Amino acid sequence: MKIIDEKPYYKMSELVEETQLSNHTISFYHKKGLLPNTVNTSRNMKYYPEITITVLNLIKYFKDNLSFSIDYIKELFDYYKIDFDDRAELILQSIQMISSEIKNPVFKKDLEKELLDEAIRLDLVDDREIYFKTEVEVLKVYKELRAYEISSQLIEEYVQTSKKLALLERxxxxxxxxxxxxxxEVLVLDILNSFKPYIFNRHTIEEFKKDI
Known part of the structure; x- marks a missing residue:
């Protein structure tokens, strides 16, 4: 590790040791524009800022645990305008990345207005001009629930319970x-992607078993 302008920077060999990724892989990610800018010394040695380790761990998680392609990860990074200067913000952005697939965009004007307005009021989705695959699927499920005359109050309780769970996660x-x-960063993603869904679904199954 080298201190440059009072900030820690890493050589490629140190990144390899910290992340268990190969030199070739890290260089490839850098060429794809997935890593923060490097600093070159007078000896033409390239140094990477400390946050590079976090970025590499996130990329590795997306590929290994979520099967995201590098091109899709690049698309995500560009869409969310990844902040390479703030680690906390970067982790928050990574949570957004695994929560909503930015595929099959649909404009707000092309969605059923009454349904969307209700979903926004119930805090199922945010109010914005473009919605993606995951959000459209949420709207579809909500529409089906309405068809069964599920009360808004029950949906509101579901959302409020989710907010309480979010507080516990925090x-x-x-x-x-x-x-x-x-x-x-990997622990945060594991809680959201593995720990929470498994525990929640496990107890959901137990509840359904009571009716059988």
């Missing part, structure tokens, strides 16, 4: 920071 992360002074 508390889990806060406890990790209190213990270590550092929040592992």
């Amino acid at each position: 508390e889990l992360s806060t406890k990790v920071i209190e213990k270590t002074g550092y929040l592992p």
